[in-house]
Amino acid sequence: MEAAVAAIDAVACGGKPGSKNGHPVLLLPIQPWYTEACRFRDCRHGREPGCAVQAALADGSLERARFDSYRKLQRELAHxxxxxxxxxxAAEKNKWKKITMAMRHAKPKR
Structure with a gap:
C-alpha cells in the first residue's frame, strides 16, 4: 500500500513515483497520524474544534502544501x-440550485 500511496502523492506533486525533484521520497497520507486524534470521528479538517490536522498545520508538523494536495485529491475523488x-x-445539483436562489434573493450591499 505504501508504494501506491507514494506513487499517487508523487504524481500529484508533478513528479515520478518515488521521486521529487530527482530525490527519492516516500509520502504517506495524512490520515493515519492525525485523523485518529481528531475530536470528532467525522472531522472534515476544516474549522472543527479539536481538529488534530489543523493543530498540526498550526505547529508546523504538517506542511500546508501536503494538506492542500490532500484536499485536492479528496475533491477529485468526490467528483x-x-x-x-x-x-x-442530483444532490450536487440541488445544493447549487439552493445557493443560486439564495444569491438571487439576497439584498445587494450598498
Whole structure:
C-alpha cells in the first residue's frame, strides 16, 4: 500500500513515483497520524474544534502544501463518485440550485 500511496502523492506533486525533484521520497497520507486524534470521528479538517490536522498545520508538523494536495485529491475523488452516481449528481445539483436562489434573493450591499 505504501508504494501506491507514494506513487499517487508523487504524481500529484508533478513528479515520478518515488521521486521529487530527482530525490527519492516516500509520502504517506495524512490520515493515519492525525485523523485518529481528531475530536470528532467525522472531522472534515476544516474549522472543527479539536481538529488534530489543523493543530498540526498550526505547529508546523504538517506542511500546508501536503494538506492542500490532500484536499485536492479528496475533491477529485468526490467528483469521480458524483460522475458515476445519479443520486449524488442530483444532490450536487440541488445544493447549487439552493445557493443560486439564495444569491438571487439576497439584498445587494450598498
Amino acid at each position: 469521480l463518485a458524483r460522475k458515476d452516481d445519479a443520486r449524488l449528481q
